Amino acid sequence: MAWELKTDRPIYIQLVEHIKLGIISGAYPPGERLPSVRDMAFDASVNPNTMQKALAELERDGLVFSQRTSGRFITEDKDMIDKVRNSLALEQITEFLKKMEKLGYNKSEIIKLMEREVKELN
Amino acid sequence: MAWELKTDRPIYIQLVEHIKLGIISGAYPPGERLPSVRDMAFDASVNPNTMQKALAELERDGLVFSQRTSGRFITEDKDMIDKVRNSLALEQITEFLKKMEKLGYNKSEIIKLMEREVKELN
Amino acid sequence: MAWELKTDRPIYIQLVEHIKLGIISGAYPPGERLPSVRDMAFDASVNPNTMQKALAELERDGLVFSQRTSGRFITEDKDMIDKVRNSLALEQITEFLKKMEKLGYNKSEIIKLMEREVKELN
Amino acid sequence: MAWELKTDRPIYIQLVEHIKLGIISGAYPPGERLPSVRDMAFDASVNPNTMQKALAELERDGLVFSQRTSGRFITEDKDMIDKVRNSLALEQITEFLKKMEKLGYNKSEIIKLMEREVKELN
DNA sequence: GTGGTCTAGACCACC
DNA sequence: GTGGTCTAGACCACA
Numbered sequence: 001m002a003w004e005l006k007t008d009r010p011i012y013i014q015l016v017e018h019i020k021l022g023i024i025s026g027a028y029p030p031g032e033r034l035p036s037v038r039d040m041a042f043d044a045s046v047n048p049n050t051m052q053k054a055l056a057e058l059e060r061d062g063l064v065f066s067q068r069t070s071g072r073f074i075t076e077d078k079d080m081i082d083k084v085r086n087s088l089a090l091e092q093i094t095e096f097l098k099k100m101e102k103l104g105y106n107k108s109e110i111i112k113l114m115e116r117e118v119k120e121l122n
Numbered sequence: 123m124a125w126e127l128k129t130d131r132p133i134y135i136q137l138v139e140h141i142k143l144g145i146i147s148g149a150y151p152p153g154e155r156l157p158s159v160r161d162m163a164f165d166a167s168v169n170p171n172t173m174q175k176a177l178a179e180l181e182r183d184g185l186v187f188s189q190r191t192s193g194r195f196i197t198e199d200k201d202m203i204d205k206v207r208n209s210l211a212l213e214q215i216t217e218f219l220k221k222m223e224k225l226g227y228n229k230s231e232i233i234k235l236m237e238r239e240v241k242e243l244n
Numbered sequence: 245m246a247w248e249l250k251t252d253r254p255i256y257i258q259l260v261e262h263i264k265l266g267i268i269s270g271a272y273p274p275g276e277r278l279p280s281v282r283d284m285a286f287d288a289s290v291n292p293n294t295m296q297k298a299l300a301e302l303e304r305d306g307l308v309f310s311q312r313t314s315g316r317f318i319t320e321d322k323d324m325i326d327k328v329r330n331s332l333a334l335e336q337i338t339e340f341l342k343k344m345e346k347l348g349y350n351k352s353e354i355i356k357l358m359e360r361e362v363k364e365l366n
Numbered sequence: 367m368a369w370e371l372k373t374d375r376p377i378y379i380q381l382v383e384h385i386k387l388g389i390i391s392g393a394y395p396p397g398e399r400l401p402s403v404r405d406m407a408f409d410a411s412v413n414p415n416t417m418q419k420a421l422a423e424l425e426r427d428g429l430v431f432s433q434r435t436s437g438r439f440i441t442e443d444k445d446m447i448d449k450v451r452n453s454l455a456l457e458q459i460t461e462f463l464k465k466m467e468k469l470g471y472n473k474s475e476i477i478k479l480m481e482r483e484v485k486e487l488n
Numbered sequence: 489g490t491g492g493t494c495t496a497g498a499c500c501a502c503c
Numbered sequence: 504g505t506g507g508t509c510t511a512g513a514c515c516a517c518a
Contacts, residue, residue, distance in 0.1 A: 280504080280505065280506080281505085281506065281507090282504095282505090282506095293508095296506080296507075296508095299506090300507095310505090310506060310507090311505085311506085312505070312506060312507085313504080313505050313506075314504095314505065314506095315504095315505060315506080316505090316506075
């Protein structure tokens with residue numbers, strides 16, 4: 001998964017989101033060790049401090065925990081990961097609904113459109 | 123509706139999108155005369171040339187037309203406006219579906235989630 | 245109130261504790277503006293980034309909020325301040341009890357000693 | 367009991383405190399023979415000279431005495447041990463009261479809080 | 489080698 | 504001027 005960092009929002013926030021996605025998608029499986037801060041920073045072409053800040057944020061959220069000398073690990077608490085997935089999904093949904101209503105669709109129309117679209121894509 | 127222009131994408135593109143939304147939402151009703159380029163540019167705090175470029179783009183799309191002497195008008199072709207609305211909506215939908223699938227939801231789950239969310243919001 | 249920073253624990257933690265005490269004691273009254281990050285950093289003879297980190301921590305706790313251009317302010321939520329005071333007190337108490345029990349005092353003895361000490365000090 | 371020596375205060379002082387605690391808690395019972403300086407130094411991972419300095423300090427306090435040929439012994443004077451315990455306790459109490467008053471509690475409030483806490487812990 | 493902290497110095501958006 | 508972010512480079516404790 002490429003890092004694709006843009007300059008319009010704080011980099012560390014984008015790092016957090018990217019890693020969250022990685023955890024949710026299973027690219028970083030529960031309980032597994034993350035690469036070292038320095039390696040991840042190098043990968044993402046950012047300063048180690050910036051990556052550190054992002055990981056500290058994830059640690060505060062409980063998605064990740066660190067063992068001082070041996071590295072950082074993904075939480076093994078799959079419920080917690082599910083909660084994060086749900087909250088991200090909810091965020092997407094509300095944002096999407098807001099945009100669609102700006103376009104003049106009411107909620108039942110949106111549902112109908114979605115159903116049609118989903119069928120066509122199958 | 124405030125203009126809220128950011129520096130991370132070309133300004134004229136953001137102007138186009140903003141005006142499209144205005145037309146779709148009815149803020150600029152079909153057949154009505156638009157303010158002068160100068161006034162719109164002043165409103166949006168952009169250079170008149172930039173606004174001109176945006177309006178030229180909208181003209182190419184057929185959403186506005188100009189009468190040499192009396193100014194620029196919104197198209198009266200409501201089907202055209204609807205088409206634009208539909209295409210913007212489709213864009214939103216596919217983008218939304220892509221993000222949700224990244225989160226690990228399949229299409230039928232997404233529909234279920236949306237229905238639940240829409241009910242709760244009522 | 246002098247800053248008295250020691251090297252045995254992270255400086256930013258000591259800054260957090262010091263400012264918390266200042267808020268609780270009323271040295272920084274609810275709703276008041278804090279000095280700028282740079283000024284506080286200068287006062288405490290630390291790098292502005294370190295002070296920033298401390299203040300970010302306090303902000304996460306809700307004791308402080310920032311307004312982008314005008315500065316940082318103490319929360320006006322006195323209940324929140326009281327909660328923090330109580331939790332700090334509880335921390336002191338349990339730590340104290342632990343130490344006293346290491347010395348071989350049981351809880352009722354400790355209470356008696358304390359009562360005697362308090363009377364003598366009056 | 368592990369030695370847990372930190373670098374922020376003189377080592378020999380920490381050794382004195384640690385051994386005092388051992389005597390008070392009964393880990394080193396009155397009248398018993400202490401291990402040799404060499405052994406204790408090895409245990410604590412410090413230089414024998416440093417341990418020697420700590421034991422000399424304890425000897426000055428009267429808590430241990432040495433018999434030239436057979437080694438060092440804990441005092442059999444239980445009153446003396448009690449006095450030391452009391453003075454350490456007093457130290458803890460005054461320090462604790464000072465901290466609590468910094469948090470804005472007066473002495474009677476502290477007593478009340480302590481009583482409540484002690485009850486809850488039982 | 490690991491995470492963590494700290495400093496110095498720079499730049500940005502906002503008003 | 505304000506808070507906020509980022510980089511570069513250094514140092515520490517731990518095992």
